Amino acid sequence: MKIEKPRLYATLLILGTGILLFRAILRLSQGAIAVHVPWVFALLIIETLFDSACLLSAVWWWISNDQSKDQVPLRIASAAVILHGTRVWIFVLARIGPWKNFDIRPEQLADHARWWSWGWLVVAAVLATSTVIGVIFIWIIRRRTRKTAQ
Numbered sequence: 082m083k084i085e086k087p088r089l090y091a092t093l094l095i096l097g098t099g100i101l102l103f104r105a106i107l108r109l110s111q112g113a114i115a116v117h118v119p120w121v122f123a124l125l126i127i128e129t130l131f132d133s134a135c136l137l138s139a140v141w142w143w144i145s146n147d148q149s150k151d152q153v154p155l156r157i158a159s160a161a162v163i164l165h166g167t168r169v170w171i172f173v174l175a176r177i178g179p180w181k182n183f184d185i186r187p188e189q190l191a192d193h194a195r196w197w198s199w200g201w202l203v204v205a206a207v208l209a210t211s212t213v214i215g216v217i218f219i220w221i222i223r224r225r226t227r228k229t230a231q
Contacts, residue, residue: 091139091143098135108125113125116185117186131160139154142154172184172205177202
């Protein structure tokens with residue numbers, strides 16, 4: 082049984098987007114509105130909307146099974162990954178350096194500090210950086226492939 086490339090790519094995109102959407106919904110259900118300052122909460126909402134749009138467009142791509150319909154899901158996925166990476170880097174930068182805790186409401190600082198450790202902070206920073214680099218790398222490869230095809 083051979084799986085067509087559009088279905089394989091769409092399935093992988095659905096899986097990845099599902100993970101991002103699950104994490105965003107989990108943050109929202111854990112009371113992110115009460116913990117984060119308004120602009121960080123707004124960034125989380127925007128990321129959730131992009132994740133939802135990406136999931137829907139990836140399902141549409143999977144159903145259509147057409148390689149030419151990959152532009153919309155991949156562009157939305159790129160935006161979602163970059164938004165997620167930005168949000169994670171805001172989290173990382175708010176735990177170190179001169180801008181300590183600029184993303185958390187002051188009354189939530191003590192409670193929020195017990196939920197993270199340095200190990201998880203490093204893991205989050207590495208994963209966020211690698212995913213954004215991955216998006217840029219794939220974008221460059223696709224761009225070169227299109228140029229040589231023309």
